[in-house]
Amino acid sequence: MNNDTSLISFCLSDVPVPQAPLNINNCLPATRIFHGRQAILQQMQQYFNQNTGKQAIFLLHGLGGAGKTQIALKFIGESVSIFTDIFLIDTSTVTTIETGFKNIATSKGVGDSSQDALQWLNGKSDEWLLFLDNADDPKIDLNKYFPQCNHGNIIITSRNPGLCVYAGSHSAVSDMEESDAVNLLLRSAAQDITYPNKAIAAEIVLCYLPLAIVQAGAFISKSGRLNSYLALYATNKTRLLSQKPAQSHDNYAWTVYTTWQISFDQLSxxxxxxxxxxxxxxxxxxxxxxxxxxxxxxxxxxxxxxxxxxxxxxxxxxxxxxxxxxxxxxxxxxxxxxxxxxxxxxxxxxxxxxxxxxxxxxxxxxxxxxxxxxxxxxxxxxxxxGLSDTDLTAKQLLQGVLEHRKNTLGDDHPETLKAMHWVVWIYENLGKLQEAEELGRLVVKKQRDVLGEHHPDTLDSTGNLAFVFTQLGRLREAEELNIAVLKTRRHILGENHPETLVTMSNLAVTYSELGRLQEAEALNLEVLEKRRKTLAHNHPDTLFSMANLAVTYLGLGRFREAEVLQVAVLQQRKSSLGENHPETMRTMNNLAVTYYKLGRLQEAEDLGSVVLEKRSSILGANHPDTLYAMMKLAMIYNKLGRLQMAETMLVEALNKQTNLLGNSHPDTLQTQSNLGATLNKLERWQEAEDVLLPALEKQKNILSANHPHLIVTMQNMADTYTKLGKLEEAEDLNEALKRLEV
Known part of the structure; x- marks a missing residue:
């Protein structure tokens, strides 16, 4: 091997630099403060030593500012004796590539074009090294500039990991090890490498990115303020990482932020x-x-x-x-x-x-x-x-979503609060009702303080919180909030504004849950009539009003009217939303209940089974909507005489609802009442009483006196008392039911 190594062309750093005269036979060494990267250097040393006699291509790829060029120069400086010739080419553009190869041809006296240089390298069966620096443009076909032979060595530095297709070996150049980063910072800052200084530097090292560390070091060197840099960086990071130091350790042309801006500007x-x-x-x-x-x-x-x-x-x-x-x-x-x-x-x-x-x-x-x-x-x-938290949790997905607004605008800025309002909506969709309530309360309080209680954003969040309360079974609180929002929206927006109608519709849902069915029917009819006048018959809001009215009719025992509405809504929702949309499944589930009430049990079972299967697979086995579907299907099984299956499903649903929603939630209590009815049919009277009695007491506290769910529990409890021989208690319940004209 020839030790009289020739250095051709010029040495560039990680990004293109302004045009300068070619510096033939002179290559700058790695920066004087180069530190670390021993694992990559050893990998390169081993690769080229093992591949003598055949063409070896090594790629260093990574983010701009990661130090790829410096690693390559360090390797070349330590390995200069093993290569017969070293040629360094700026590969940032086609023009600089062509110029670099032309310089090789001219200096070697073999011609004056890039093809002459490539032909000469093809025929020179020595251990030459071709260093293709800054091969960052993904639109350049680099293969055209590889000597087509089975000998020689090539090092490529690039931001493009796609160039791995050419390399026999490669290394992703990323962040430094902490100890190396600390030493690099102190050396670039001209600070003594002492234990106290190392401790301070360890807090500064800026995610271990070399260029950022060197820039920080240059500023500290100029100011002499190692101790105060972090405080300055916290409030001036953009300025600090955009400043080009007056004194530099290499010929790198750009700052950290400029480096990335160059790349960003190339994107579509x-x-x-x-x-x-x-x-x-x-x-x-x-x-x-x-x-x-x-x-x-x-x-x-x-x-x-x-x-x-x-x-x-x-x-x-x-x-x-x-x-x-x-x-x-x-x-x-x-x-x-x-x-x-x-x-x-x-x-x-x-x-x-x-x-x-x-x-x-x-x-x-x-x-x-x-x-x-x-x-x-x-x-x-x-x-x-519509996703379950087994697929993707809100916490995983939203980590950092609010971070920017909070850090730049503050926790109480209207834009931050609006983003938090959206997160409440996300929690609702996941069935994470406790999280939705906690965050919803915070948002409403802050918006009332910052914007006032009549601001549209405050009203949106208040209505959202009322909806959460309805889902949680906190119906009195939901009613109070809905009434307040409705009063304000009627005053500010008018009776027919879409937002007013949304609030009326939500209040009707709350009334239905409370058992105030006449009030719910009146509101639902009013909203439906107004929406039909201004919206298409298949508009989501129109369908929502029809579905709500159907649920009210169910509670009123008007099953045929409920069926007509539900069939129409289901047909439209399947067409516009698809079979698996939550609203489609909700309509199917309600129609299954209607079929159950009409005694069409096979149709009820078929629909109920489909809903449960879909909700389990899409929303997850523990979602509130899945558990509600399980409870309803169990009651169909109860009616069909499949009592063991009904009991198993009700026990499972009850346990999960208790853990998820609490033991006083209307859904939990309805499941508990239905389990008592099943135990009655199984003639397990004492177990039925143990289940029904606490459910009845809680329903009396949260539901209206004539609520359908309360009446059903009273009927189940009266049956249990009769079978247990507690005739006085049974008579009291039956008298109460008569007064309700049941």
Whole structure:
């Protein structure tokens, strides 16, 4: 091997630098403060030593500012004796590549073109090294510039991990080890490497990204303020990471933020939008499924309007094909474009993406929001609607969604509170009612203090909290809030405004749950009439009013009228929302109850079984809606005489409802009453009494005197007392039922 190594062309750092005269036969060494990276250097040393006599290609890839060029220069400086010639080419553009190869040809006297240089390398069977630096442009076909031979050595530095297809070995250049990062900071800051200084530096090292560390060190060196840097960084990070130090350790042309801005500017608008959206999620665990689920969102009566969701709908439509279906290839194209600059990383073993914490922070603070924060919150909500927490939990998905608004605007800013309102809605869709109540109360309190109780945002959140109370069985509280919101909306917006009608409809639901069926019917009829005048017959709000009225008719014993409405609603919802949408399943479940009341038990069983199966698979076995469907199907089994099956299902539902909703929730108490009825049929009278008595006492406290559920429990309890020989207690209950004209 020839030890008289020749150095051709010039040495560049990680990003393109302004044009300068070529510096032939002179290559700068690695920076004087180079530290660490021993594992990568050893990997490179081993690879090239084991592949002598055949062409060896090694790729260093990673985020701009990670130190790829410096690692390559350090390796070359330590290994100069093993290569016969070393040629360094700036590979950032086609022009610089062509110029670099032309310089090789000219200096070697073999011609004046890149093809002459490549032909000469093909015929020179020595251990030459070709260093292709800054191969960052994914549109350049680098294969054209590889000597087509079986000898020689090539090192490539790039932000594009896609170049791994050429490499016999590669290394992803990411963050430094903490100890190396600490030493690099102190050396670049010209600080003594002492234990106290190491402890301070360990708090500063900025996610262990070399360029950021060097910039921090340059500022500390200039100011002499190692102790105060963190406090300055907390409030001035954009300025600090955008400043080019006056004194530098190498010829790197750009600052941390400028480096990423160069890459960001190369992206398509679709890719830019996606990266900005990801900056409002947690920087780890970003999944394609979240966006796919959101793209499949179906509107229901309790959904936000299409106008509210217009931006997320527009964004998500870019990942759909001409038929409106999710297009995984389109999503892959966009994420691959971002990955080509290492601004996002894909982890194939988990099928998840992540963004470097500093890039994540820069994208949020260094690039204009443009409404992306609220858009991402809404996409998260659309994704979670109808999913169970076994599929994707709100906590996992929303980690970091509110972080930006809280950090930049504060906990009490109206925009932060509006985002929190959306999270309450997300919790509702997941069946996480306790979390929804806790956060909902906080949002309403803060909005009343900041915006006033008549502000539209405050009214939206108050109505949302009332809906949560209804689901929790806190019906008196729900009624109070709904009445207050309705009064304000009637005064400000008028009787016929859509928001007024939404509140009237929600109040009607509360009245139905309270057993005040005449009031519920009057409200439902009024809302339905107004919606039919202004909306299409199949509009979600119109269908919601029809479905609500049908539930009221069920409570009033007007089963035929309920059936007519439910069949019409079900047909429309299947057509517009699909078989598996929560509102479709709710209509099916209510129709099954109607068939049960009409004595059409086989039809009731068929529908009830379908609903339970769908809710179990889509919402999860522990979702409140799944448990309600289980309870209703069990009662159909009870009527069919399948008592053991009914008992098993009711016991399971009761245990889960007690844990999830509490032992005083109307759904829990209804299940408890139905279990008592089944135990009566099984002639287990004492067990029936033990189940029915506490249910009856609690229902008396929370339901109206003539509520259908309370009446059923009273009837079941009277039967139990009669069988147990407690005739006086049975007579008292029967007299009470007569007074209610049952």
């Amino acid at each position: 608008q679709q890719a830019k939008t996606f990266l900005q959206l990801c900056s409002f999620l947690h920087y780890q665990g970003i999944s394609e499924d979240m966006f796919k689920n959101a793209a499949g969102y179906k509107f229901g009566p309790s959904s936000p309007s299409k106008e509210e969701l217009q931006m997320p709908l527009d964004v998500l439509s870019q990942f759909s094909d001409s038929s409106g279906n999710w297009d995984p290839l389109c999503f892959m194209d966009v994420t691959s474009e971002i990955r080509a600059y290492s601004l996002i990383t894909f982890h194939s073993e988990q099928n998840l993406f992540s963004v470097h914490p500093l890039v994540h922070d820069w994208t949020r603070s260094g690039v204009s929001d443009g409404g992306y924060h609220h858009c991402m919150v809404k996409i998260a909500g659309m994704s979670l609607a």
